Structure formats: structure tokens, C-alpha cells
Amino acid sequence: MPQGEFFNPEFETMNRAQIEALQLERLKKTVEHCYNGSKFYKQRLDSVGVKPEDIKSLDDLKRIPFTTKQDLRDTYPFGMASVPLSQCTRLHSSSGTTGNPTVILHTQKDLEQWANAVARCLWMVGCRPDDVFQNTSGYGMFTGGLGFQYGAELLGMLTVPAAAGNTMRQLKFFTDFGTTVVHAIPSYASRIYEIMCEKGIDPRRDTKLRTLVIGAEPHSEDTRRRIEEMLGVKAYNSFGMSEMCGPGVAFECKEQNGLHIWEDYYIVEIVDPDTLEPVPDGTIGELVLTTINREAMPLLRYRTRDLTRILPGKCPCGREHIRLDRMKGRSDDMIILKGVNIFPIQIETILMQFKELASDYLITLETLEDNDAMTVEVELRDMFIDDYAALQRLEKEITRQLHDEILITPKVRLVPKGSLPKSEGKAVRVKDLRKKF
Amino acid sequence: MTVQQLSIFIENKSGTLVKVLQILKQAGIQLIASTIADTAEYGICRIICSEPARAYQMLKDAGVAVSLCEVFAIELNDEPGKAADAIELFAREGISIAYLYSFLLGGKGVLIFRTDNAERAREVILANKLSYIEEKDLSKFQ
Numbered sequence: 001m002p003q004g005e006f007f008n009p010e011f012e013t014m015n016r017a018q019i020e021a022l023q024l025e026r027l028k029k030t031v032e033h034c035y036n037g038s039k040f041y042k043q044r045l046d047s048v049g050v051k052p053e054d055i056k057s058l059d060d061l062k063r064i065p066f067t068t069k070q071d072l073r074d075t076y077p078f079g080m081a082s083v084p085l086s087q088c089t090r091l092h093s094s095s096g097t098t099g100n101p102t103v104i105l106h107t108q109k110d111l112e113q114w115a116n117a118v119a120r121c122l123w124m125v126g127c128r129p130d131d132v133f134q135n136t137s138g139y140g141m142f143t144g145g146l147g148f149q150y151g152a153e154l155l156g157m158l159t160v161p162a163a164a165g166n167t168m169r170q171l172k173f174f175t176d177f178g179t180t181v182v183h184a185i186p187s188y189a190s191r192i193y194e195i196m197c198e199k200g201i202d203p204r205r206d207t208k209l210r211t212l213v214i215g216a217e218p219h220s221e222d223t224r225r226r227i228e229e230m231l232g233v234k235a236y237n238s239f240g241m242s243e244m245c246g247p248g249v250a251f252e253c254k255e256q257n258g259l260h261i262w263e264d265y266y267i268v269e270i271v272d273p274d275t276l277e278p279v280p281d282g283t284i285g286e287l288v289l290t291t292i293n294r295e296a297m298p299l300l301r302y303r304t305r306d307l308t309r310i311l312p313g314k315c316p317c318g319r320e321h322i323r324l325d326r327m328k329g330r331s332d333d334m335i336i337l338k339g340v341n342i343f344p345i346q347i348e349t350i351l352m353q354f355k356e357l358a359s360d361y362l363i364t365l366e367t368l369e370d371n372d373a374m375t376v377e378v379e380l381r382d383m384f385i386d387d388y389a390a391l392q393r394l395e396k397e398i399t400r401q402l403h404d405e406i407l408i409t410p411k412v413r414l415v416p417k418g419s420l421p422k423s424e425g426k427a428v429r430v431k432d433l434r435k436k437f
Numbered sequence: 438m439t440v441q442q443l444s445i446f447i448e449n450k451s452g453t454l455v456k457v458l459q460i461l462k463q464a465g466i467q468l469i470a471s472t473i474a475d476t477a478e479y480g481i482c483r484i485i486c487s488e489p490a491r492a493y494q495m496l497k498d499a500g501v502a503v504s505l506c507e508v509f510a511i512e513l514n515d516e517p518g519k520a521a522d523a524i525e526l527f528a529r530e531g532i533s534i535a536y537l538y539s540f541l542l543g544g545k546g547v548l549i550f551r552t553d554n555a556e557r558a559r560e561v562i563l564a565n566k567l568s569y570i571e572e573k574d575l576s577k578f579q
Contacts, residue, residue, distance in 0.1 A: 380446050380502045381502070382502050382503070382504065383444050383445065383446050383481075383502045383503050383504035384504065385504070386442070386444035386481065386483070386504055386506050386551070387535065388474070388476065388481065391446075391479070391481075413478055413479075414446070414478075414479060415448050415479070416446050416447065416448050416453065416479075416501065416502050417500050417501070417502050418500045419448060419453075
């Protein structure tokens, strides 16, 4: 039962010793469950000679090998499940058709726990049952949709699954339904404000907006402050990823100084991405997470590839669950644009199917009028035809196929051969000029 | 009836045209006519020149996106209205002109153009006994 500022007071107010005792108990259970339920993990643990009973302290976690996204791909679709499929009630899968996607399975209890984590986050920033929550996230496979939907409903808010796009309709809902809390990616929050200005809507005067939840897209403190100023709201940073259910993994409290990660759900490690050795608290490294509150598909020491650090010191809010700094980037080449995860190889695969194109390309990410945008420049192999219309048709077709693959519409530019920068050895394929960090 | 034309893909950026023209200069290729239409980001530079086959190879070797194609070249007296009369013949047959440019050669006007139907355009030229030039006619003037 919620109490004061806490949705799960029992867990949220634990001190370090209590948190760590609970983590050890749950880790032991999880390892045993994986070992007995998942062929993949049995092999993994056997390969390093670790049996579930060997896990006697949190430190023993280090004896378990890392799990990677490649492991998820290799075991696609159901190879990593720790329960029979008949016990699963939901599946989320990554986008993209290049190579195997990844699948995350959930039991009913997993979904309940996920909703609980999201509700806990939203309660923490002041959401209450008399709030109206509007979710502008894409639904379907994108976990920001259903993830927030179930969490907001569990908290007891009137929840509007407005989904992505159609800004005019979003604005109508704001005013007609008295929306007080909105979940949006940062670039869309800016977009909403632009349209409000065009339509003469003053967010402070004409809406009841109070709280904004932003995430799924790298953004700077400046961006957050600007969005708060524009919309007259408090904006809180949300962190999640589909491998860890989705949203609800870590969330800012009212202090807006770091994201509390729920340590009754996850064991956090920060490692050097090259040596894979732990880095001291406060040092930036790759976030590695072990799920300790999941049935269908627990992940042991999952390399998120997100770079961050643990903020030292105690948070004035009273929660002792550690705080992560806002994400500092990636230790692989994954691009996060408008909440969509994109690997350059997906773009490359599409481009290379066009015989008219040479093999060099450059992906540029920029913030244009507060909107993050992608431009794909690609070299024309040859003047295959002496005709503007044909060049335009080619651009259009490349754009369409890229959109089908990455779900984002990039601007495609044909450039002459030899005009893109080439670096020694591995060519630079991605230029990120976005305002962030 | 046709001459060879180089079509070069050029980025709309300062210096890119110079690079192409320098290559032709160094090879001793003479320009006879050229045209560039611009769009926001790129253009196609079309060139009629001496030794088009060699020019094409030079550009290709330099990594320039270039094609060599045949375009119609008809000759007109350098008088008002001649172009209108000639083009009308094609319009009447429902043949569209994709692009067209002109230049003077030995006191005569030359129209260079591409149509959406080369075969029918050829018939129109022959049926109306339009005067035309060939690749070899260009070399006379160099």
C-alpha cells in the first residue's frame, strides 16, 4: 500500500544492508531458476563450473559470464526462456528485420512486477490517482507504450493511450481531458510546444499539464530545463530498455539529480567496456544489469552497452537505491533516435541492395529546431541515367526502404563518389551532432 | 542526328564543378556546350565536348559519377522562331522534351535535346527533313 511519497514503502525505504540482503536472496533464487529452467544458462554456468549453490555472496555474481544482445539474437526466439512457453503471457520484440531480432518473454507475474515498477516511478514524482496520464509513446512492440499504460493504470490514474503522432489530437486531449501528466520523448515534447505556439495555446493558462516524463532519447540537462520552461512542467528523466522489461528500470525522484535504479529488481554493475572489470563508484563505465525479480526470462549480467556512472552520496529523498547519472552514450554503435534503437548495419544492409549506390555512406544525427533528425548521405556509384526524375525516384525508394527497416524517415542525400570522408581503416559512418549530455 | 553528351553528377557545393572542369582541361578536352540545372542538393552537368569517349574515361578514372549518352542535335538557321517551329513538330506528335539547350556552331543554331521517345523523335526529324548534325560535324569546328 502506498504511503506518503512511497508507492512500495517496504522496498523503497530499505537501507543498504536490507537492500543487499534482499538482493542476495533473490540472486540465489534467480540463478537456481535459470540453471534449472534454461538450457542456455545451464550450459553457460556449466562452462565456468558454477552451480547455483556456489552463489553465497553478491560478490559471487562475478563468477557468472556476461549475457549479451548477441546471445539474445542467437537464441531467438525462445531459447533463453527459463519457464515453459505455456506459462508466458506476453512477448516484446525489437524492431528491425536485419538479422535476428531479440525477444523478451513475460509471465503474468513479470507483467505485474513491471507495472509495479512503473507505478512506483510515477508515484515517486508525485503522480496520484486523481491525475490524468497521457502516453504519447508508440504502442505495440515498443515497450514505452504498454509499459507506461499498465503502470499508470496500476497507480490508479485515468490513462489515455493516445500513442505517437497526431499532435493536434494530442492537444485536444490535453485540454478536453484535463491531462496533468504526459510521457513523451524529449524531441516530441518540443514539437508539442511548437504546435501549441502555432495554435495560440498557452500551456500554463490553457492546460493542466504539471508533470512530464521524458526518456528513451539522449538529452542534456539544458534540454530538460528548456522543456520545463516551455511547457511550465517538471520534467523527469526515465530510463528503461526492452531487455529489462521496458520503462521503470530507473527514474529520477523529485530531486532531479540522478535516476534511482530499483535494486530489488536489478543488481547493478558498472564495468570498463574493454577490460570488463568493475570501475570505482563515480567512474563512467558500461552498465551491466542482472534481473532478480523475473520469471520468464531472467538475464544474468546483461551488458546494456549504455555508458553511465553511479552517483556517489545519499539522495535527500530518503531512498537508498543507488542513483545512475544520465546516460553518457553507448559502448557500441547503436543509435538512439526518437526512442528507436538503430544499428548502422541495418542502414548499410538496405543501402547495399541498391546497385546504383557505392559502398560509402554517412549517417548524420542533428537537432534541427528542437527535433532530432537523421540524414543519410550515400555515394552514387555512377550516373546510371541522365535524368533528374530518376534520381529523385531513387532517393524516394531508398527513403521508403530505410523507413520500413528503422521505422524513422531519414533524409536521404545522394552525393558524388569520393565526396564522403574516409578514415584510415574503419570508415566513420555516424556523425552525432545532437545537443545532448 | 545524335551527338555524345557527358552527364556528370555534381553536388551543389562550391568547388565540385571546378574539379570536373580541371580534369577535362588537363586532358586537353575542349568544351563545345554545357549546361547545369540545379536542385537543392545536386545538379547534373551536361557537356558536349571534343573527344567525348576519352573525356568520359578520364572522368571515370578520376572517380566522377558520369555517363555517356546520345542526345539529338538538330541544326537551325539563326533566325527568330526557328526553335519554336522545330519543337512544335515534336509536341504535335505527343513527344515530350526531357531537357533542351542550344548553342551556335559555325553561324547555325544547334538544339541539343532528349525526348521520352527516341524512336519517334527520329521519325519526326526524318519526316520533316530537319537538318541535323553528327559527332563528326563537331570535330570540324575544333
